[in-house]
Amino acid sequence: DAKTTQPNSMESNEEEPVHLPCNHSTISGTDYIHWYRQLPSQGPEYVIHGLTSNVNNRMASLAIAEDRKSSTLILHRATLRDAAVYYCILRFEGNLIFGKGTKLSVKP
Amino acid sequence: ETGVTQTPRHLVMGMTNKKSLKCEQHLGHNAMYWYKQSAKKPLELMFVYSLEERVENNSVPSRFSPECPNSSHLFLHLHTLQPEDSALYLCASSRGFGETQYFGPGTRLLVL
Numbered sequence: 001d002a003k004t005t006q007p008n009s010m011e012s013n014e015e016e017p018v019h020l021p022c023n024h025s026t027i028s029g030t031d032y033i034h035w036y037r038q039l040p041s042q043g044p045e046y047v048i049h050g051l052t053s054n055v056n057n058r059m060a061s062l063a064i065a066e067d068r069k070s071s072t073l074i075l076h077r078a079t080l081r082d083a084a085v086y087y088c089i090l091r092f093e094g095n096l097i098f099g100k101g102t103k104l105s106v107k108p
Numbered sequence: 109e110t111g112v113t114q115t116p117r118h119l120v121m122g123m124t125n126k127k128s129l130k131c132e133q134h135l136g137h138n139a140m141y142w143y144k145q146s147a148k149k150p151l152e153l154m155f156v157y158s159l160e161e162r163v164e165n166n167s168v169p170s171r172f173s174p175e176c177p178n179s180s181h182l183f184l185h186l187h188t189l190q191p192e193d194s195a196l197y198l199c200a201s202s203r204g205f206g207e208t209q210y211f212g213p214g215t216r217l218l219v220l
Contacts, residue, residue, distance in 0.1 A: 034208075043198045043211030044151070045110070094206030095164065098151040 003027070004088045009103040012078045020073040020102055022088030027068050032091045035062065035073050037084040038101070044087065047073065078106045111135040112212035114199050120218045121189065129184040129215045131199030139205045140182040142174060143198040145214070151198065157182060158205040189219045 005023040012018040024033065035047040048055055048062045050071075055062040061074040075082055087101040112133045121127050133140065142154040156164035157176040171193075173185040182199055196216050200209040 036209075041213075043110070043112075043200070043214050044209075045211065046208050049208070091206060095153055095156070096209060097153070100150055 003090050003092070003097065004099055006086075006088050006099065006102045008100065009105065011105045011107065012075075012082075014080060014106055014108050015077050018075040018078045018082070018104065018106075020075075020086050020088075020104065021070065022072070023070050024088070024090055025069045027090060033062070033064060033068075033071050034089040034091055034096060035060070036087045036089065036096075036098075037082075038087070039081075039084045044098075047086070049091075078104075080106050080108060082106055110210045110212065112199060112201055112210050114197075114212040114215050116215060117213065118216045118218075120220065121186070122220055123189060123191070125189075126185070126187040128186065129197055129199075129217075131182040131184075131201075131212055133180055133182075133199075133201040133210070133212075135201060135203075135210060137201040137203050137210075138179050139202045139207070140176060140179070141200040141202075141209065142182065142184055143200065143211075145196040145198060147195075155184075156205065163205060186217075189217075191219050193217065194219045 034049040036044040038044045050062045063072045083106045085101040085103050089096050115130045139158045143151045145151045154168045155174040160176050175183040196214045198214045199212045202209045
């Protein structure tokens, strides 16, 4: 079973920031938090991952709560191409256990 | 383009057929994975190979048979499938087991 909880869907307007939340209250000290996204008709795509500190890359930022029981993926300026299902995943014994993710819709 | 290719992209087969799905990665990775994605269900990990040795087999029925002849190629041999096996089959690779995974586009399988 997935060990994360995400909203089923979210909507955003184009060129506005998007904050995608994820709860992982049973996270262990060695679990990395991974985010992947799946665009329509494609395989999942790595977005970002982190352990304790906030992380930034060219795609997004990851904000991790101090107690690590929740995290937020931040897309700074949503585009229509960001419409996808976003998965928050805890890496378990080396494997990625996918949940149902959050379906992000972006309105022009 | 992720560097992971899958063929065929679409496949229709009868329940008595035998077919194979192929995955190839051009990233120099040492681990490869098969996932199944059914409609409205999360991705399910099926098999993991690391350095051409199978390290994970998640209770997958024997009608699915993986093969990893070298670190760049992964096959999924299919025989006597059921209609409920219709799904998107995704291949992924990573530099090492447990590291960031790169997915192929998938094979959409329909079993009649």
